[in-house]
Amino acid sequence: MKNIKNSLLMVIMFSVAILTACEKMEDYNDPASTDMTKPDVVSNIKVDNFNGGAYITYTLPNSKNLLYVLARYKINGVTTRETKSSYYSDSIMVDGFAKKQAYDVTLYAVSRADVKSDPVVVKVNPDTPPYLLFKPTVDAQADFGGFKITGNNALKNNLGIILLGVGAGETSDVIDQHYTKLPVVDYSVRGYEPVPKKIGYYVMDSFGNISDTTYKTITPFFETLLDRNKFSAYRLPSDGVIAYGWDLPYLWDGKTDGSSNGWHTEPGAPMPAIATFGLGVSAKLSRFVLWERPDGSDKFAFGHGNPKVFSIWGSNVAAPRDAKLPLSAAEGTVIGDWTNMGNYNYPDPPSGAKPVAHTAADNDFVKAGVSFNLPLASPKVRFVRLSVSSTWSSGTFAHAMEMAFYGDPR
Template identity: 45%
Template sequence: MKNKIFTLNLLVLFTATLLFGISACQKNASNNNPVSTDGTKPDPVTNIRVENSNGSAHIIYTLPKNPNLLYVLAEYKIDENKPRQTKSSYYTDTIKVDGFAESKEYEITLYTVSRAEVKSDPIKVKVNPLTPKFQVVNSQLELTPDFGGVNISGANAFKAPLSMHVVFFNSETNKFEEKDPVNISTQNINFSVRGFDSKPTQFGIYTTDKFGNKSDTLFKTLTPLFETMLDYKKFYKYSLASDAPIGWGGELHYFWDGRTGEPGWHTDIAPVSQGTWGLGVKAKLSRFKLYLRLSAAWGYQNPKVFTIWGTDKTNPVDIALPNASILGQTIGDWTSMGTYTYPNPPSGLPANQANSQDMQYMADGVDFNVPLDAIPTRFIRFVVNQTWGGISYTNAQEITLYGSPQ
């Protein structure tokens, strides 16, 4: 009898649990139902004022005291063919309208919207955004000759995400053509587009933003500077006492012998890993391509941060160089031509997880631009400030230098 009662109790408990589960499922399913069935039209916002800024405006208001309110909706056009909507929740008293293509008056229609998606009566508001960011930035850009092309520089004080489009007149096709856009979101703008002969060419630059707005085009006729690959067969080792000793047979001349595989330059443990060589000519450098050791990809003794020092002296004197410098800093006979950082894996993976595409990127060599205001030089001192593995010796497979011999 006790067993029957115990079994009956278990059956009742199981049934109750099952019914509770069904009820819970029904309650969860109701989450897909409308937030509210109250079809009452909400009141509109009041006490409206506008704060205009570059290409946008903030509309500030007082919300109605409606417990059913969900958000405020703004509807407007950023130009004749581009309608846009923005929303702001009932937790704030401000809505931002943006993406405007010009500095002029625009009409905004505001609604409050209830939890049942019922709109209030419309309220019309006028905004007068200041000159859009993409126009401000483009109007202040400078185009100057660079090696094999044109350099574009300027400021993006807003740090706005923008795309820079370089165009050039192709005398063979008798029309303007466009290079791949360069995406910018930093405060300073400085990039070069290369691949042009050293002859007068009409270049242009225009800027677009994430809303598809496009600035006017700035044009300028420039003659790109002559650029060629420096002849590595003229390079020679220029031994200085403060240079790092060679380790594991990795002589310095392997660093510029025209081969990107083993062997490469390899130093032994020293306070500073650096090597010095003569170019055989005086040259204004434009860029260089660096090949690192694939078996130590983004690790071990591969350079991560390094400085190039140069001099126009014919017999430069040795001196201890610092582990950090700024462009143009001169110590003894040597002047900094820039400090460079080898980029992270393009995939975005951590350094120790580089994939096959990352490895191919390293195998192809990485380009570094030498600043236009770097000095012409007869010698190079390559100083490794930091390796990927944080160790006190280094290796590198090959460096290819480009520029204009003088």
């Protein structure tokens, strides 16, 4: 009998809980407030302009039902933007303006019942928008197999460079779009023959504002993939000692997926870990692709002995002598028969994950190989030294699956 009473009590309590939950669900879509009183307006307004926008500060009205402040404004004469700031704040930011000029911003105090106050119009005078500051710094020059694009995005805004290809009849097609927040822009667009090509480029921001377009006719430099069948080991005393049968010629055998051997040095030696080899030709190099060791039986990508900080040294001497390379040296540094042709950092996992927690997509990025540019001013070389200063594990050895070089061997 006692158990029956306890069971009935539990059923009653459960039923009450369900009814209460249903009542809450039924009320979920009710208005946030039934108070339709119009809020008072914001007051004591001050404006602090910046590039492409302004901060507006104010005193909130003494309205108990206030929820937020709304700013409504046109950024280019056509597009209307709205921004909101909660009642916890006494300021609001308006941005995205297309030009350096005066704009009207209308402010409303808005209640929990979605009732707006009377409008208050504020005049803002934003400074030159970031995309218009960026555009004059952007330049396009000839590069190996295409075009080299540079620029200075001093304010680090999210901006895009849109590259156009101009064809017959002056019709234009988008051939590349590059978006960045980096302060220094320096990248290449490749895949073009060494014949004159008319291009155009403009800058746009995330609000849809577009700069004017600059047109140029540029002739790309000749570029080809160097024949890896002509590569050969050129062992020097200061090179890393080979370990685990991962000998140097595996670095150009065309196998990149990690299922076979690559180049691997003996642990315990002082860094840098160096590999020296001949290209079989004297060539002005434009870029190279490095395939690091991807995940396999262990998570090698972004770890283990994969190069993180490294440099490329070159020599055009017929039989270059050994030289002890430093952990770091400025580009263009000459030590004996060897010239520093560039210093590099392997990129972090594209997903944004920590190296030890990289994703399958990050591993695919490693398996695809990463391309690195060599300076246009680099001299012709016959021999190359890969010098690894540090690895992802900060160990005393290095490994890589494959390297390929592009340039002009003529």
